[in-house]
Amino acid sequence: MICTLTRQLVLLMLLCYPVTVLAGSKIIATGGATSIEGSAGGGIVPWAVTNGYASSGEWAATAFATVVGVDDFTLNVQGASVSYDNQWEWSFARQRFKLDTLGGELRQDVFGMKYHFAGELLYTALPQLSLGLQYKKNRDFALPQAVGARDDSGIDLYVAATKVLFDQVAGRNLLLNATLRATKAHQTGLLGFGTATDNNYQLVAEGSAVLLLNYNLALGVEFKQKPNQLAFAHEQHWRDLFAAWFVNKHLSLVAGYADLGSIAGFDRQQGYYVSLEGAW
Amino acid sequence: MTQFIATLVMLCSLLLGGCSQPNKPSLYQQLGGAEGIAAITDGLLYEIEHDQRIVHHFADTDIERFRRLLAEQLCELSGGPCVYSGGTMQQSHSSFNISLADYDALVDGLIKVMQRQNISISAQNQLLALLAPMYKDISYR
Numbered sequence: 001m002i003c004t005l006t007r008q009l010v011l012l013m014l015l016c017y018p019v020t021v022l023a024g025s026k027i028i029a030t031g032g033a034t035s036i037e038g039s040a041g042g043g044i045v046p047w048a049v050t051n052g053y054a055s056s057g058e059w060a061a062t063a064f065a066t067v068v069g070v071d072d073f074t075l076n077v078q079g080a081s082v083s084y085d086n087q088w089e090w091s092f093a094r095q096r097f098k099l100d101t102l103g104g105e106l107r108q109d110v111f112g113m114k115y116h117f118a119g120e121l122l123y124t125a126l127p128q129l130s131l132g133l134q135y136k137k138n139r140d141f142a143l144p145q146a147v148g149a150r151d152d153s154g155i156d157l158y159v160a161a162t163k164v165l166f167d168q169v170a171g172r173n174l175l176l177n178a179t180l181r182a183t184k185a186h187q188t189g190l191l192g193f194g195t196a197t198d199n200n201y202q203l204v205a206e207g208s209a210v211l212l213l214n215y216n217l218a219l220g221v222e223f224k225q226k227p228n229q230l231a232f233a234h235e236q237h238w239r240d241l242f243a244a245w246f247v248n249k250h251l252s253l254v255a256g257y258a259d260l261g262s263i264a265g266f267d268r269q270q271g272y273y274v275s276l277e278g279a280w
Numbered sequence: 281m282t283q284f285i286a287t288l289v290m291l292c293s294l295l296l297g298g299c300s301q302p303n304k305p306s307l308y309q310q311l312g313g314a315e316g317i318a319a320i321t322d323g324l325l326y327e328i329e330h331d332q333r334i335v336h337h338f339a340d341t342d343i344e345r346f347r348r349l350l351a352e353q354l355c356e357l358s359g360g361p362c363v364y365s366g367g368t369m370q371q372s373h374s375s376f377n378i379s380l381a382d383y384d385a386l387v388d389g390l391i392k393v394m395q396r397q398n399i400s401i402s403a404q405n406q407l408l409a410l411l412a413p414m415y416k417d418i419s420y421r
Contacts, residue, residue: 024381025333025381025382025384025385025388026384027384027387027388027391055379055380055381055384056379056380056381057379057381058381086380120380120415122387122408122412122415123380123383123412123413123415123416124413124415124416125413166405166406166408166409166412167402167405167406167408167409170402171400171401171402171403171405171406172401172402172405173405173408213401214401215391215395
């Protein structure tokens with residue numbers, strides 16, 4: 001796991017090296033990190049910001065790798081995104097959820113699209129507002145089907161509001177995010193979508209609060225409400241705590257603690273969260 | 281546990297206390313007074329001059345006048361003993377068509393200058409809080 005991450009880190013740094021002159025105009029850290037679904041955000045919550053540093057009229061690209069290791073499972077995610085005009089974001093993430101105790105794995109692809117339609121993160125009283133869509137497709141459906149999932153694909157829709165408030169806590173800036181999501185996904189889609197008896201969308205709320213210690217360092221906390229639709233086992237809300245280091249506009253690192261609650265009958269799934277992002 | 285919470289509350293109030301003292305220096309003082317603001321203004325002019333993204337917006341600008349008015353504005357905004365004698369932000373940016381990227385570039389330049397002058401993060405954020413809302417008056421005019 002760590003080896004894979006190190007290899008990806010080295011690769012990202014090599015990729016970053018020759019193009020250090022190219023970076024968008026957005027202020028450092030305002031592109032956020034990349035969430036496990038590939039959308040710009042915190043660790044588990046998509047935000048209204050677009051990935052990378054593309055301001056008006058500019059393009060940006062990002063690539064990321066994330067590992068979340070909890071007691072009985074390990075989630076590996078890799079992906080990339082392209083953003084334009086500080087308005088559009090297109091993303092892709094490939095997730096591999098290893099069932100360390102049970103054996104086997106569940107794989108899922110997430111294609112994301114985000115449109116920033118109002119507000120500016122830093123400059124307007126109105127928070128930055130975005131609409132997002134995530135098309136999720138299971139690459140392994142035998143287990144999700146066996147535990148009651150109806151479909152191997154689903155679409156999440158969300159609206160996110162994100163705002164940086166200046167000079168809030170001990171002179172530091174505070175980023176607040178609220179996301180409302182409509183979803184049919186079980187365990188964010190890793191256990192499929194919908195059930196035989198209920199194929200309705202569930203409305204869930206997600207939130208993040210991040211204290212920006214300076215331009216490069218931030219401390220955050222997140223909460224992600226989750227539906228609990230499958231009969232075979234309880235699904236619980238997720239939460240995390242993280243520290244983010246925006247080394248420069250090309251490289252950022254997030255490390256934290258994740259509490260994923262009960263997953264497939266395994267209670268109290270807690271552990272580490274590590275994510276690395278390269279941006280151009 | 282109670283003791284832990286009490287200690288935490290005390291630590292927090294100590295940490296935040298610095299910001300709520302009655303005789304806290306004004307932002308103007310935190311920026312270094314007239315001298316500090318002159319240095320910020322000159323530093324920002326230097327950043328603009330060396331920023332290919334935005335320097336063209338200043339092609340027809342009377343730099344001496346711009347320097348004087350910017351210093352006046354920063355002084356007045358931060359609570360210093362000055363009166364800004366220039367036009368409104370809408371007037372002075374009309375037909376410039378300042379984009380979000382231009383605004384970001386200027387803020388980036390200002391941050392560089394404030395970092396170079398070792399202005400505290402708190403004072404930097406107080407100034408940014410005053411300048412950020414001007415975006416709506418300055419952009420896309």
